[in-house]
Amino acid sequence: MKILVSDDVSMKGVDLLRENGYEVDVKKNLDEQGLIDCIGEYDGLITRSMTHVTEKVIEAATKLKVIGRAGVGVDSIDLKSATARGIVVVNTPTSNTLAATEHTCAMIMAITRHIPQAHNSLMAGNWDRKTFTGIQLQNKTIGIIGVGRIGSRIAKRMQAMEMKTIGYDPYIPEERFKQLGVEQVDLDTLFKRSDYITMHTPLTKETRGLIGKEEIAKMKDGVRVINVSRGAVLDIYALAEALKSGHVAGAAIDVFPTEPLTKDINPFLGMDNVVITPHLGASTVEAQIGVSVDVAEGVMEALKGEPVATAVNMAPVPPNVYNVIHPYFDLMERMGNLAVYLADAPMKEIEVEYTGELADTETRLLTTAVLKGALNPILQESVNYVNAAEVAKTRHIAIKEINSQSNGYFVNSVTVRVRTNKGEHAIVGVLFNGTEAKIVQIDEYRVDFTPEGYLLLVPHVDQPNMIGQISTILGQAHINIMGMQVGRMTKSGNNIMAIAVQDDIPNDIMVKLRSINGILDMKLIHCDIH
Template sequence: MKILVSDDVAVEGVNLLRHNGYDVDIKVNLDEKALISCIGAYDGLITRSMTHVTEAVIEAAGKLKVIGRAGVGVDSIDIKTATQRGIIVVNAPTANTVAATEHTCAMIMAITRHIPQAHNSLMAGEWQRERFTGIQLKDKTIGIIGVGRIGSRIAKRMQAMEMRTIGYDPYIPAERGQQLGVELVDLDTLLASADYITLHTPLTKETRGMIGAAEIAKMKRGVRVINVSRGAVLDIQALAAALQSGQVAGAAIDVFPEEPLTQDINPFLHMDQVVLTPHLGASTVEAQIGVSVDVAKGVMAALQGEPVPTAVNMAPVPPNVYNVIRPYFDLLERMGIMGVYLADGPMREIQVEYTGALADTETRLLTTAALKGALNPILQDAVNFVNAADVAKTRQVTVKEIKSQASDTFLDAVSLRIRTEKGEHTLVGMLFNKKEPKIVQIDSCRVDFTPEGYLLLAPHRDEPNMIGQISTVLGQAGINITSMQVGRMNEDGTNIMAIAVAEDIPNDIMLKLRAIDGILDMKLIHCELH
């Protein structure tokens, strides 16, 4: 089989492919036209960020079975078209883990002992020891926001420095925290308690701007802040203001909302208590070799028809099974998204029950779709149809499938039950006209709405003018309601509203909605597929 490498990748990955009998051509700096002209001869393609694998390129790739991205991001690949053509897309999501961990540790040490500033002073011919007096890490508290792949490794290394490690991650169970030696706390407790705060979260709707002026004001005065995760998680303007006021004693930042960080948008210019690096978290020789080797292994597995743990799109299934289950993929994934939003704590168990015709076919891939929906909103690493089950197992989430020929209420329905430490929530979904996904029940409440876009779920007392009050708040904010459904709950005197809106609802408007007398709860769910 022939593989085209269209960007500069470490030679170790190329050698691995050739050693295993693959014919590898290296052609870099190809524009779309040149790539289209030659891609038809290849079974596999390996790229980095410089190559854009567009719909036109994929349509011209008559033999292509796999696209490998030597790195994490796959924005330059048209995954939708690749999936439709049955082409597996793989990446290398874990090879930079140690690099990012070590860079974070280096940044912590740099702002603790003023290493870059002291170096620059010496190079300028100065000798000012008293100016660079630092502090020690021993007995200090480090707060880790996001105790996942990288955050857990930060904890291990900082524990070796005799630091107390606390963490905020609402999606991991207490047992996992105990295994890591990390005391799991709520965000406000972490902000108020930590001497150092390091961020290790994915960039999602929930985490974008999660550390801003209000959160910084809750921090211990003299705190030090580190961000080697995603730039837009942290409001750098608010951080700069806090550095000037002394609320924050030091900061180490590797990632920025806009990159490259130029002088005209850099709020940290001339601040001696800040260490900045130009997105170097994954920039080690070992990490670059790692992504090259990892993507080569993924490409080989795909070409050999083996499971690919790093696939970012759906693995192939037999045509007869696919034709039956295909219409349900979006429904199951959206139900998973809704379920994790409804969950009151870390997931313990996800149970999917199939009735009717679905009970007679292979449904594991549908269950995986539900897992994918439930896990993607809360994890930094992308969860796909290949790795979802392993991710759930790692996070100690039990997955169950139940099949029955008929439901007491609905035929050909799917029920999703998510159990947490605090209780459980159930969703029932169906396809109308074999193509239109609908949610027909939430817990014990009958509803009828399409799970897409932005959904506002509002349990409330059954009183006059509840709909009117919510509509008024949304209307005054210029937010259009596209549909509304009201259903009765089991508890006497309570209903639930499912309101579809055309756009996101800002936090200040959500606060107004929650403040309405008679509102029992208010959740905004973004049913975007990952």
């Protein structure tokens, strides 16, 4: 597979991709048309903030399966178009957390003690101590907008400077605020009480233009404003006016609505109460290596068809949940694959029942894995973790999840039921030792097999010589049997044979097998997933 890297990223990530067999081209400074002209030959794209992946680019990306953003913000990527095409968009939300935190702290100190201005004055040959008298952080109040990964770390560091910390974040529970020692307030209260205001939010519909002229007017006189998050969260022109009037005593800005910030659109030129930097929040050696390696790993997972914990156009999965459900993904997809082969007619409903540890966690992504396994064998379009639920919906397949304490036999298990207008089939799967996928029941039959390769399922009457007749026909056709297991019906009467074979079985051989007296049904299933 081919991957295009369109921005500056550490070669550590590029080398990792190449070591794993991917062909990687690095083409920087491509405009929209340049990207459109070449994107059609690539399976993956890795960008930073300078590359704009527009709807037109995505339309031209006929092979594209994943877009990796080496960083946090994805506002330069048309998420709606990517999701509609089933293209996974991944970012690296944790790799530059510490770098952004430290840069924010540096910016706070810079505007508090006028460090850049004092430096420039001294370099110009002046010795001026009085002009650059600063203030102390002790007992000042810092208002943190967005108390997530970075905001929480800012709080910890500013508390060490003996600052009072208040915060606003509608997505963080009250208990978390208490754990952090941050007073939870509404936005208006934060504006009125804060001596410093720092922003650490993603760019969304809700946060775009979050702080403008009206919000700045609510702030106390002499406030200092810091933004090391996303440029469009803050109206820099309204801020510049407030800096000129003295209502805002100082500002430190690292990100801007339009980047790069050129002279003709820079409202801060010539102002001595502002510190600006060219989007340096993530610019440390360690962070650049981290985002490059992390985005490479995310892109490889997506290209292998695996779920990616940092995919932004899928339901987010907290790390503690991901650690629980991750071992089950392969099993779930294979169970979905088995289910569609067992179905005797178009699927009407897929029900997934979770017991044990899975019943107590978030399982939507696991159910998506079942859909992916069930839909890929029957559709021409590629079905993945991004579009599986929508594809099922467009085909009027109902999805149902059930959580229960036990199925009566295994403590931790998953049951997949597929319903058609002709009836229902059920598959029960478990993980042995937390890693080995096993199917332990099909309908009313107890079995024990690994869902891999080609599998011949043969429900039959419980009578002598069934195994011998089937083995003879397969042997005469030079079809190698890799394994065989007979499962009894949970009540009484019939058995089921699960026969693992090395290769596909031709139709004429399947006809001979079906003609054996006592054979009730026969299905050849290709269990491997793609």
